[in-house]
Amino acid sequence: MTVITLNQVHKKFSRIPALMDVTFSINENVITGVAGRNGAGKTTLLKMIAGFQKTTEGEVRVFDENPFGSLLVSANSIYIDDAMSYPDPMKLQELLHEFKRFYANWDEGLALRLMEYFEIPLDTRHRFLSKGKRSTFNAIVGIAARCPLTIFDEPTTGMDTAARNDFYRALLKDYIAFPRTILLSSHYINEMQDVLEDLLVIHQKRIRYHGSTSDLQEAHLIIRGTEAQLRSATSGKVVVSKTKNGLQEEWIIENDFSEAERSMLDRRGVKSTTVTLNDAYLALTEQPRGGIDDVFDA
Amino acid sequence: MSLTHRTAWEVVKQQFLYKLRSNAAVFTVLFVLQIISMVLMNGAAMTSEMGTGSFELEWNSISTDGVMGLTFFWAMVFGFLMTTPGQRNAAYLYVATPLTENLANFCLFGFASLIAGITTVLSGGFVKLLAQLQDVQLITETAGLFSEPYQFFTRVLAMAVYTFLTMMIVYTIFIIIQRNRLLILPFILLWFAVSQSTTPSNWLGDVIDFFYNEHSILLFLGKAGVTAVLMAALSLVISKRIEVKVS
Numbered sequence: 202m203t204v205i206t207l208n209q210v211h212k213k214f215s216r217i218p219a220l221m222d223v224t225f226s227i228n229e230n231v232i233t234g235v236a237g238r239n240g241a242g243k244t245t246l247l248k249m250i251a252g253f254q255k256t257t258e259g260e261v262r263v264f265d266e267n268p269f270g271s272l273l274v275s276a277n278s279i280y281i282d283d284a285m286s287y288p289d290p291m292k293l294q295e296l297l298h299e300f301k302r303f304y305a306n307w308d309e310g311l312a313l314r315l316m317e318y319f320e321i322p323l324d325t326r327h328r329f330l331s332k333g334k335r336s337t338f339n340a341i342v343g344i345a346a347r348c349p350l351t352i353f354d355e356p357t358t359g360m361d362t363a364a365r366n367d368f369y370r371a372l373l374k375d376y377i378a379f380p381r382t383i384l385l386s387s388h389y390i391n392e393m394q395d396v397l398e399d400l401l402v403i404h405q406k407r408i409r410y411h412g413s414t415s416d417l418q419e420a421h422l423i424i425r426g427t428e429a430q431l432r433s434a435t436s437g438k439v440v441v442s443k444t445k446n447g448l449q450e451e452w453i454i455e456n457d458f459s460e461a462e463r464s465m466l467d468r469r470g471v472k473s474t475t476v477t478l479n480d481a482y483l484a485l486t487e488q489p490r491g492g493i494d495d496v497f498d499a
Numbered sequence: 500m501s502l503t504h505r506t507a508w509e510v511v512k513q514q515f516l517y518k519l520r521s522n523a524a525v526f527t528v529l530f531v532l533q534i535i536s537m538v539l540m541n542g543a544a545m546t547s548e549m550g551t552g553s554f555e556l557e558w559n560s561i562s563t564d565g566v567m568g569l570t571f572f573w574a575m576v577f578g579f580l581m582t583t584p585g586q587r588n589a590a591y592l593y594v595a596t597p598l599t600e601n602l603a604n605f606c607l608f609g610f611a612s613l614i615a616g617i618t619t620v621l622s623g624g625f626v627k628l629l630a631q632l633q634d635v636q637l638i639t640e641t642a643g644l645f646s647e648p649y650q651f652f653t654r655v656l657a658m659a660v661y662t663f664l665t666m667m668i669v670y671t672i673f674i675i676i677q678r679n680r681l682l683i684l685p686f687i688l689l690w691f692a693v694s695q696s697t698t699p700s701n702w703l704g705d706v707i708d709f710f711y712n713e714h715s716i717l718l719f720l721g722k723a724g725v726t727a728v729l730m731a732a733l734s735l736v737i738s739k740r741i742e743v744k745v746s
Contacts, residue, residue, distance in 0.1 A: 252596075253744045254742045255742060272598075275595055276502075276504070276594045277503055285592060286585065288589050290521060291520065299520075302513055306500070347500070381500045
């Protein structure tokens with residue numbers, strides 16, 4: 202069953218485009234990573250799906266309804282970001298109590314166990330927590346709400362490495378027990394790659410890629426060798442990025458090699474390996490590694 | 500995972516209780532303002548004198564006009580407060596739509612107005628008690644709860660309705676401004692035109708008289724009800740177009 206559908210969606214703030222011609226659909230019970238460079242339009246996209254913002258053109262459907270102003274969407278989705286501002290007078294336990302009242306699938310026991318595990322006191326206020334603890338509290342809310350559509354926009358901002366790892370592990374365990382549709386946006390592709398099934402890459406306000414993470418990795422190849430070796434080996438191929446390491450170079454290329462062509466690479470002394478998800482993402486967003494060096498070498 | 504189906508009224512009730520808890524401090528401010536007003540008012544009672552030769556009469560006149568004034572000021576601030584993006588974003592932490600959020604705000608205004616109406620009218624009794632403790636001859640113009648219960652409750656109702664209308668009007672004005680910030684200019688110009696005018700503005704006087712000079716409680720409630728419904732409808736239509744969590 203399709204949970205989210207966007208059809209030729211455009212979004213502008215005043216006259217500045219935030220998203221252009223976005224079309225995709227997301228099926229039920231899939232964890233989809235939403236990736237893109239700063240200002241690509243991730244947050245705008247997620248807020249439109251959550252029903253907080255409306256489209257300028259095109260159509261968004263969530264649970265087969267326009268999410269903007271939809272009670273069905275609001276009751277069955279939760280949006281967690283790093284800028285959640287809770288009412289000042291309320292303590293964390295009171296906030297959790299409110300979540301219990303509003304969300305039908307709320308697991309209070311899990312929320313309390315996670316609060317204890319992450320050592321977040323219940324009798325304090327959200328603004329008194331450190332940045333990392335605030336994000337952790339938000340993440341706990343997102344997991345314990347068990348909404349059919351759960352949206353995390355940069356949920357790990359400020360968390361230390363251990364907390365980030367624990368968050369992804371907790372999310373995955375709860376997802377396996379209670380499958381739901383999860384959208385997860387983060388700049389740390391490597392950290393979230395283990396929980397992702399699909400990846401949605403937004404680049405320059407448009408959808409650059411939407412599909413499985415494994416397909417994306419298989420669509421690219423890293424080749425290493427001297428510049429001359431690589432140049433001759435990639436004749437007619439699309440080179441996505443180039444990085445220089447001394448005499449050796451490392452290129453990421455689109456992987457449309459046949460078996461015979463791969464064998465040819467080996468014979469020419471060119472080493473080829475599959476790319477990591479992060480490399481594939483960087484390749485898609487045309488962020489060549491080492492590019493910053495060119496700024497200083499100019 | 501199956502979908503949860505909620506009715507708007509369920510969510511309005513939950514939002515109302517949530518807003519009541521998260522805005523509890525607003526009620527504390529009301530009580531503090533009213534206490535300050537009562538203390539100051541008692542100390543600053545209007546003194547009048549009249550005399551002819553050997554006869555001289557001096558009297559102090561005490562009223563709860565100050566309490567009412569501060570209560571209306573509080574109502575205006577509360578009405579504005581509920582239109583701020585912070586309040587809207589806080590509502591959308593939980594299940595909310597423009598319809599449920601606005602209806603919950605109206606319920607909150609209704610509850611707050613009732614509290615304000617009761618405390619304002621009771622403050623009159625408190626002022627009378629303070630005056631009696633001062634060992635002076637006392638002439639009371641307004642009857643109390645036990646001597647004239649109908650009058651007492653009518654005063655509570657009238658004060659609550661005026662407070663509610665104040666909140667609704669300010670709320671609607673600031674919802675319009677939230678929709679388009681430039682619309683603050685006509686409201687500022689209107690405010691200056693009214694406040695700087697040396698002669699009383701006829702139309703403004705007419706608007707106030709429309710409610711204040713109504714002697715039938717039913718007609719007064721009818722007028723106030725229609726005005727409140729119009730304000731509610733206007734703010735609902737406008738706020739349905741306002742986006743949340745815009746940063």
